[in-house]
Amino acid sequence: MKILVVGSVAYDAVETPAGKRESQLGGSASYFSTSASYFTEVGLIGVVGQDFAPYDKEMFESHGIDTSGLIEADGKTFRWAGEYMEDINEAVTLETQLNVFGDFEPELSEAHANAPYLFLANIDPTLQMNVLNSMNQRPKMIALDTMNLWIDIARSQLLDVIGKVDTLLINEGEAKQLTEQEHLPDAAAAIISQGPDATVIKRGEYGAALFGQGFSFAAPAYPLERVIDPTGAGDSFAGGFMGYLASVDKVNEETLRTAAIAGSTMASFAVEDFGLDRIKNLTQEDIKGRFKAFEDLTRFNSLA
Amino acid sequence: MKILVVGSVAYDAVETPAGKRESQLGGSASYFSTSASYFTEVGLIGVVGQDFAPYDKEMFESHGIDTSGLIEADGKTFRWAGEYMEDINEAVTLETQLNVFGDFEPELSEAHANAPYLFLANIDPTLQMNVLNSMNQRPKMIALDTMNLWIDIARSQLLDVIGKVDTLLINEGEAKQLTEQEHLPDAAAAIISQGPDATVIKRGEYGAALFGQGFSFAAPAYPLERVIDPTGAGDSFAGGFMGYLASVDKVNEETLRTAAIAGSTMASFAVEDFGLDRIKNLTQEDIKGRFKAFEDLTRFNSLA
Numbered sequence: 362m363k364i365l366v367v368g369s370v371a372y373d374a375v376e377t378p379a380g381k382r383e384s385q386l387g388g389s390a391s392y393f394s395t396s397a398s399y400f401t402e403v404g405l406i407g408v409v410g411q412d413f414a415p416y417d418k419e420m421f422e423s424h425g426i427d428t429s430g431l432i433e434a435d436g437k438t439f440r441w442a443g444e445y446m447e448d449i450n451e452a453v454t455l456e457t458q459l460n461v462f463g464d465f466e467p468e469l470s471e472a473h474a475n476a477p478y479l480f481l482a483n484i485d486p487t488l489q490m491n492v493l494n495s496m497n498q499r500p501k502m503i504a505l506d507t508m509n510l511w512i513d514i515a516r517s518q519l520l521d522v523i524g525k526v527d528t529l530l531i532n533e534g535e536a537k538q539l540t541e542q543e544h545l546p547d548a549a550a551a552i553i554s555q556g557p558d559a560t561v562i563k564r565g566e567y568g569a570a571l572f573g574q575g576f577s578f579a580a581p582a583y584p585l586e587r588v589i590d591p592t593g594a595g596d597s598f599a600g601g602f603m604g605y606l607a608s609v610d611k612v613n614e615e616t617l618r619t620a621a622i623a624g625s626t627m628a629s630f631a632v633e634d635f636g637l638d639r640i641k642n643l644t645q646e647d648i649k650g651r652f653k654a655f656e657d658l659t660r661f662n663s664l665a
Numbered sequence: 666m667k668i669l670v671v672g673s674v675a676y677d678a679v680e681t682p683a684g685k686r687e688s689q690l691g692g693s694a695s696y697f698s699t700s701a702s703y704f705t706e707v708g709l710i711g712v713v714g715q716d717f718a719p720y721d722k723e724m725f726e727s728h729g730i731d732t733s734g735l736i737e738a739d740g741k742t743f744r745w746a747g748e749y750m751e752d753i754n755e756a757v758t759l760e761t762q763l764n765v766f767g768d769f770e771p772e773l774s775e776a777h778a779n780a781p782y783l784f785l786a787n788i789d790p791t792l793q794m795n796v797l798n799s800m801n802q803r804p805k806m807i808a809l810d811t812m813n814l815w816i817d818i819a820r821s822q823l824l825d826v827i828g829k830v831d832t833l834l835i836n837e838g839e840a841k842q843l844t845e846q847e848h849l850p851d852a853a854a855a856i857i858s859q860g861p862d863a864t865v866i867k868r869g870e871y872g873a874a875l876f877g878q879g880f881s882f883a884a885p886a887y888p889l890e891r892v893i894d895p896t897g898a899g900d901s902f903a904g905g906f907m908g909y910l911a912s913v914d915k916v917n918e919e920t921l922r923t924a925a926i927a928g929s930t931m932a933s934f935a936v937e938d939f940g941l942d943r944i945k946n947l948t949q950e951d952i953k954g955r956f957k958a959f960e961d962l963t964r965f966n967s968l969a
Contacts, residue, residue, distance in 0.1 A: 545870075546888045566849075567871040570888065579885030579962050584850045584874065609969060618965040652968050658883050659963045661922040664956050665913060 362404040362427055362475075363607040365500075366393045367467050367492045368482025368596070370407040370431065374442035374456075375635065377449065379589040385636035386417045388439065389482035389506065392593035395640050396600025396627040397480075398424035399648055401607040404473055406430035406492070410437040410461045420641055430473055434461040449588050450565040469495045478607040480599060481505040481526070486519040493525055502612050504528040504603055506595065512539050524556035527612070530599050533564045545570060546577070559617055561602065561624070563595050571621045576614050580621040581658055583629035583651070590635045594628045597640055601627030626651045666708040666731055666779075667911040669804075670697045671771050671796045672786025672900070674711040674735065678746035678760075679939065681753065683893040689940035690721045692743065693786035693810065696897035699944050700904025700931040701784075702728035703952055705911040708777055710734035710796070714741040714765045724945055734777055738765040753892050754869040773799045782911040784903060785809040785830070790823040797829055806916050808832040808907055810899065816843050828860035831916070834903050837868045849874060850881070863921055865906065865928070867899050875925045880918055884925040885962055887933035887955070894939045898932045901944055905931030930955045 368390030375382050394405045404427035413433060421428050439462035442455040467488060474497040481489040483506045493503065503526040511519045512535060519539075523529055529552055537543060540551035545562060549572035552560040559573040568582040602624035606612055626648060633639045672694030679686050698709045708731035717737060725732050743766035746759040771792060778801040785793040787810045797807065807830040815823045816839060823843075827833055833856055841847060844855035849866060853876035856864040863877040872886040906928035910916055930952060937943045 544890060544892075546890045564871070567868065568883070568885075572888075577888050577962060578965070579872070579888075581872075581883030581885065584876075584881050584883075586848060586850045588848075605968075615966060619968070622965050623968070649968060656967065658881060659965075661882070661926050661963075662919060663960065664909075664923070664927070664953060 362472055363401040364397055364403045364478040364480060364603055365406065365469075365473050365476035366390050366397070366403060366480040366482055367406040367489070368393060368480075368484055369439055369462055370405075370409050370413075371439040371441050371462070373592060373636065374440070375590055375592055376444040376446060377590050378446065379587065380635070382635050386420070387441065387592060387636055389484075389596045391421075391637060392596035392631065392640070393480055393482055393600040394421065394426045395424055395637055396597040396631070397604035397607070398426050399627075399643060399645065400601070400604030400623070403427065403604075404430060404476060406467045406469065406473060408432045408434050408461050408465045410434060413438050420637070424641070427472070429470060430468075432468075434464070436461040443592070445591060449591060452592065467492050467495075471497075477501045477610075478603055479503045480603050481522070482596060482599070483508050486511050486515050486522045490518065490522045490525075493522065501610075502527045502603075502606060504530060504599065506530045506599060507535070508532075509535050509538060520555060523552070526557055528559045528561060529557045530561045530563065530595065530602070532595070533562050536560070536562050546572070549577070561598075561621060563598065565591075569598065569621060569625060571617060573614055573617055578618045578621055580625045581655070583625065583654065583658070585629060585633065588632045591632050592636065594631050597631035598624035598628040601625070622652060622655050625655060666776055667705040668701055668707045668782040668784060668907055669710065669773075669777050669780035670694050670701070670707060670784040670786055671710040671793070672697060672784075672788055673743055673766055674709075674713050674717075675743040675745050675766070677896060677940065678744070679894055679896055680748040680750060681894050682750065683891065684939070686939050690724070691745065691896060691940055693788075693897075693900045695725075695941060696900035696935065696944070697784055697786055697904040698725065698730045699728055699941055700901040700935070701908035701911070702730050703931075703947060703949065704905065704908025704927070707731065707908075708734060708780060710771045710773065710777060712736045712738050712765050712769045714738060717742050724941070728945070731776070733774060734772075736772075738768070740765040747896070749895060753895060756896065771796050771799075775801075781805045781914075782907055783807045784907050785826070786900060786903070787812050790815050790819050790826045794822065794826045794829075797826065805914075806831045806907075806910060808834060808903065810834045810903060811839070812836075813839050813842060824859060827856070830861055832863045832865060833861045834865045834867065834899065834906070836899070837866050840864070840866050850876070853881070865902075865925060867902065869895070873902065873925060873929060875921060877918055877921055882922045882925055884929045885959070887929065887958065887962070889933060889937065892936045895936050896940065898935050901935035902928035902932040905929070926956060926959050929959060
């Protein structure tokens with residue numbers, strides 16, 4: 362197992378201008394692991410309820426994802442309901458039923474605890490820290506995602522765990538909220554001063570900005586004619602980003618840049634259909650083709 | 666004269682979070698011509714009043730700008746007052762005094778009418794059309810900028826003149842307003858269906874998107890730590906964009922891509938100080954250095 366991801370597995374009810382789904386497989390760990398599975402071997406730690414459909418678990422397994430850490434607990438799977446009717450870039454949460462996810466306590470097997478790459482998806486920072494401390498040795502690279510909820514209610518625990526990771530992935534608004542900085546480069550510098558070597562600031566339809574030690578990199582968004590469902594775009598990005606890094610097994614400025622485009626590639630697929638419908642059905646040719654489209658989107662000649 | 670620009674020359678009162686200026690040289694033709702002057706020979710058609718300072722005209726001339734078309738009329742120079750206190754990306758107009766600009770009727774000399782590149786800066790589309798019709802022959806390339814005011818009050822005249830130009834430069838919100846399209850690629854396609862071969866959609870702090878026949882290109886914004894004054898960023902972009910195209914005297918997909926980065930380079934300088942203070946004092950080394958920084962900002966390796 363090259364990458365271990367710890368996060369949520371959920372059933373989502375989603376409404377977008379393109380339509381409505383009552384109960385689709387979702388959750389950060391689902392998007393991340395499916396996306397990363399095109400690049401490397403992934404193990405997933407999460408919890409589901411008695412209502413979790415066998416074919417959803419089979420979908421993970423058909424992607425080579427190690428589901429030995431996907432616990433089936435008494436109760437119902439985590440449910441989230443949201444809509445993007447006013448603004449396709451911003452989910453409005455209609456309902457959250459934590460269900461079995463409310464008592465989630467990640468437990469790592471020996472194989473999990475030896476994973477060289479670790480993605481701490483958006484969960485309670487205290488759980489993120491517990492997972493980090495449960496690893497047998499410090500992974501080669503740890504990345505972390507978070508959200509405004511944890512900035513609001515668990516700021517100090519969040520800062521503690523951010524101080525221990527290599528890359529923070531975060532939305533633009535949340536980066537500014539976390540650092541209390543108005544300007545993106547200042548927010549990135551403040552994050553890097555907390556410990557991480559790099560931060561990926563996600564800007565929705567405007568792409569992502571990567572800031573590292575002494576460099577910055579702009580990853581555009583792919584100019585899609587239609588965004589069907591933006592749910593999971595950030596976790597799909599993270600899956601491509603870490604999946605690429607784990608596949609080359611080297612983390613430096615050069616690989617981080619390419620990883621940001623691998624992430625953008627996977628995010629661009631994720632939003633093309635509801636839930637995981639697009640990213641669960643990709644070929645390596647699809648991914649190479651879209652990556653090349655990003656090369657074309659950003660290519661220009663030097664000044665004469 | 667390689668490029669002719671027709672537009673406004675103004676004195677602006679501007680307030681931004683970085684400070685306040687009571688009366689600084691501004692106007693679309695001022696920003697455009699100063700920016701383009703680093704790339705090629707520019708002639709400016711505009712009108713000023715009796716209050717126009719000799720040193721402002723000398724500034725243009727020190728940049729090799731042909732000011733034979735800058736008419737001094739009876740009355741006062743166009744004055745605009747605006748602020749960016751709430752949102753650095755959006756000017757709030759506090760006052761507009763058209764003054765001599767209210768009666769502006771561009772008149773072209775023989776040299777003006779033979780210019781091979783023409784930039785119709787943001788003025789009444791009827792005047793833009795008059796200038797276009799006054800050219801001795803169709804220029805090799807015509808670009809046009811506009812704003813929401815003309816979409817609101819002169820839509821049909823605006824569509825007529827857009828139908829005759831090669832490149833439309835327009836803000837994202839105005840592109841959507843003009844085309845009544847919600848998605849950027851759809852808005853770009855609608856613009857191109859009106860006549861232009863290409864459109865540059867300006868996205869403020871998110872950079873610019875270039876759409877051409879069968880290709881698109883994403884130009885990032887330079888991650889500046891501070892935007893001092895965004896006034897004139899769009900016209901400075903246009904100056905770098907057209908200045909580069911005129912300097913290589915070739916308009917195709919390859920040169921348009923590079924031109925978009927030349928434009929982004931000049932826009933990134935423009936916002937670093939109030940008014941023209943930064944872009945009037947550049948060296949070729951400054952420009953080459955910033956262009957290289959854009960190369961670095963967008964560079965990544967292929968997938969293995």
